Amino acid sequence: MKEKEGYVDCPEQQVIIYVEKENGTYGPIQTGSYITKNYIDDYFLKRKNLEASLQEQVKRDEISPVKFFMVFEDLTLSELSARTKIPTRKVRKHLLPVHFNKISDDLLNRYAIVFNISVDQLININPGPELTNAEVDNK
Amino acid sequence: MSTIQFNHKMGAHCESGTVTSLLNHTGLEITEPMVFGIASGIFFGYFHKHKAFAFPTFIVRNRPGEMRKNIQKRLGIKFKTFSYRDSTVGMQALDVLLEKNIPVASQVDFFYMDYVPSWEQVHINVHFMIVMGKEGSTYIISDSYFPKPVELKEESLLRGRFAGGNMSPKGFLYYPEHIPENIDYIKPIVKGIKKACFNMLNLPVPFIGIKGIRLFARKIVDWPSLARDTEHLSHEVMKINILLEDQGTGGAGFRYMYATFLQQASDILNNPDLKDLSEELMSIGDGWREISLFAARIGKNRDLGPDKMKQLSNMIRDRADMEEKFFKQLRKSI
Known part of the structure; x- marks a missing residue:
């Protein structure tokens, strides 16, 4: 790629890419992220829709908060089990509301640590604020 | 404790960028592409089903940690490495290294790096960055994905260093301990290229x-x-x-x-x-x-x-x- 084609104006996310300079040598330039610059609004829209869809499933008693955060944070059952050190069969149960309501404080805390939220946020299904596109622009 | 005099540089990639910055700090002038090439970093792997990934994915570099290992083997550099079972011991050991003015690379789960914007935070246990100081309960981090050094809360670093799961970091730390005075790059380059070709053409997988x-x-x-x-x-x-x-x-x-x-x-x-x-x-x-x-x-x-x-x-x-x-x-x- 030629150097002039590599520049993207995106101060929110800078990256290093390697390009062909005018003298024919290859080297690094610091530039902006193409996908953040052009598609971040689409990312936030999809996150918002995913959150709403999962919230609906929780309300209908189809999934537990553990399942909500597992999907929201793109974790697999096996990965969540390994990170919380809770056996897979137990994690599988905790994905259902009926079993989630019986989880001990210790296990709730382990889930909360992995999801990087408080136990309160876990129980109340509050993933915390994500920056909106307008906030990204102002950052 | 204060911040070590360390020349922070952005890099294209966290592992090659971290290895390059540490080698530069220790006095070896080497570029990130040279580290990447000698270490046979170029790669491709497709995972249609994997217990750690919720959806099919692919990788375009060799196994995490291989770049450091290959650089060590091919250039004769010695890296001092540490892993810990106990997180308290691991955090204390990091502080001891910083007190000795040693900037040290740390493997972490990217998700807990609270200086990263929310849209970039993903659970990936193989992010590398350099800890270059500590002020109170805040660590000063040289992360090659960022233009300037950043700050990280102690609790976040602890969570990142001791996250469980696939390729868990186990508090892994490293820094270069010995760099040979004269390095002949010819053989390492040839070896790096041959291995990259083998990986791309001949691995029976x-x-x-x-x-x-x-x-x-x-x-x-x-x-x-x-x-x-x-x-x-x-x-x-x-x-x-x-x-x-x-x-x-x-x-x-x-x-x-x-x-x-x-x-x-x-x-x-x-x-x-x-x-x-x-x-x-x-x-x-x-x-x-x-x-x-x-x-x-x-x-x-x-x-x-x-x-x-x-x-x-x-x-x-x-x-x-x-x-x-x-x-x-x-x-x-x-």
């Missing part, structure tokens, strides 16, 4: 190297049946762009950085063939970049019907053909 690119091309048409809904599919297809461009590759899935390595290697080895091949790889990289832009566009437009997925598949297959020819020529040129 159906999802690695050129075979991996072809598998990716075949399997991507099945992605719609694996997604929850159209938005999920759109997200996964657009991640192709992130994995090739934004996730620390130097552009085009490391192909541009490897082309830069070949150009530098051509001068050192006095081998003009490598210069020609670097140009060819730059052009192959342009093709990967077309794929990433195409993936972002069809993902954004939700234009993910069979014809577009087939088109994407064909573009990927075309890269496999080009790279097979390229790596065969590269192997011959050495």
Whole structure:
């Protein structure tokens, strides 16, 4: 790629890419992220829709908060089990509301640590604020 | 405790950037592409099913940790490494190194790095950065993905260093302990190139190297049946762009950085063939970049019907053909 084609104006996310300079040598330039610059609004829209869809499933008693955060944070059952050190069969149960309501404080805390939220946020299904596109622009 | 005098530099990739910065700090002038090339960093692997990944994915660099190991082996550099079972011991050990004025690389789960914007935070246990100081309960971090040093809360660093799961960091730390006075780069470059060619052409595994690119091309048409809904599919297809461009590759899935390595290697080895091949790889990289832009566009437009997925598949297959020819020529040129 030629150097002039590599520049993207995106101060929110800078990256290093390697390009062909005018003298024919290859080297690094610091530039902006193409996908953040052009598609971040689409990312936030999809996150918002995913959150709403999962919230609906929780309300209908189809999934537990553990399942909500597992999907929201793109974790697999096996990965969540390994990170919380809770056996897979137990994690599988905790994905259902009926079993989630019986989880001990210790296990709730382990889930909360992995999801990087408080136990309160876990129980109340509050993933915390994500920056909106307008906030990204102002950052 | 205060901050160590450390020349923070942005890098294309976290592992090659971290190794390069630490070597530069210790007095060895070496570029990131040279580290990447000698370490046989260029790679391809496609994972259609993997217990750690919620959706099929691919990698474009060798196994995490291999760059440091290969640099150690090929350049005769000694890295001091540490792993810990106990997080308290691991955090204390880090503080002791900082008190000795040693900037130290740390392996972490990227998700807990609270200086990272929310849209970039993903659980990935193989992020590398350099801890260069501590002020109160805040660590000063040189992360090659950021233009300036950043601050990180002690609790976040602890969570990141001791996250469980696939390839868990186990508090892993390292720093260069010994660098030979005179390094002859010729043999390490040749070895690095030969190993990269072997990985891309000859590894007897159906999802690695050129075979991996072809598998990716075949399997991507099945992605719609694996997604929850159209938005999920759109997200996964657009991640192709992130994995090739934004996730620390130097552009085009490391192909541009490897082309830069070949150009530098051509001068050192006095081998003009490598210069020609670097140009060819730059052009192959342009093709990967077309794929990433195409993936972002069809993902954004939700234009993910069979014809577009087939088109994407064909573009990927075309890269496999080009790279097979390229790596065969590269192997011959050495």
